[in-house]
Amino acid sequence: MFKSLLIPIDGSPDSHIALNVACQLAAPVQGKLHLLNVREPFPPLHQGELISVEAALKAASVETAQREGRAILDAALDTLPSFPGYNGEFDLLIEQGYPSRVIVAVAERLGVDAIVMGSRGLGQLQGLMMGSVSHKVTHLAPCRVLCVHEPPREHARPAGTQPV
Secondary structure, three states, X not given: OOOEEEEEOOOOHHHXXXXXXXXXXXXXXXXXXXXXXXXXXXXXXXXXXEOOHHHHHHHOOHHHHHHHHHHHHHHHHHHOOXXXXXOOOEEEEXXXXXXXXXXXXXXXXXXXOEEEEEOXXXXXXXXXXXXXXXXXXXHHOOOEEEXXXXXXXXXXXXXXXXXX
16 A cells, blocks of 8 residues: 655646546555656746746746746646545645656655656657656656556547557
8 A cells, every 4th residue: 555655746637647546546545645846947948939048047946936836736636536535635845956856856755655657748859858757767766656647538549449
């Protein structure tokens, strides 16, 4: 049984599914869920259009990270259906740093039983070039790591095929 789970939340559909799975895993023992949002230390200077160094520094501020991170965590909690049987505790954490390193460090610090995370986050292009955060965490974590993903949608399956 999992009494303590760490769930990295970046706002992606897979991270919301990971939160739902974590609730199901923690429900039998009313385990504690630690929701973690990790903010990159420096945002990219190009987000669809060039942004100034001043705007990038403002985006990297602790206040901005706390505000935006809290909004992402609150939105994730809002996606949970009323989950029967889970009345456990949620701990909300917002950290700055490189996501894979921070996730592993927080898991070590908290001594969690497992990390439940999405297999794909919002940084899919970066993941293709540098390796995904979930891949790095599975190799470095001091505990079990469960990677979940959004199941394929019905309309994504070619006509006439059956689910596997």
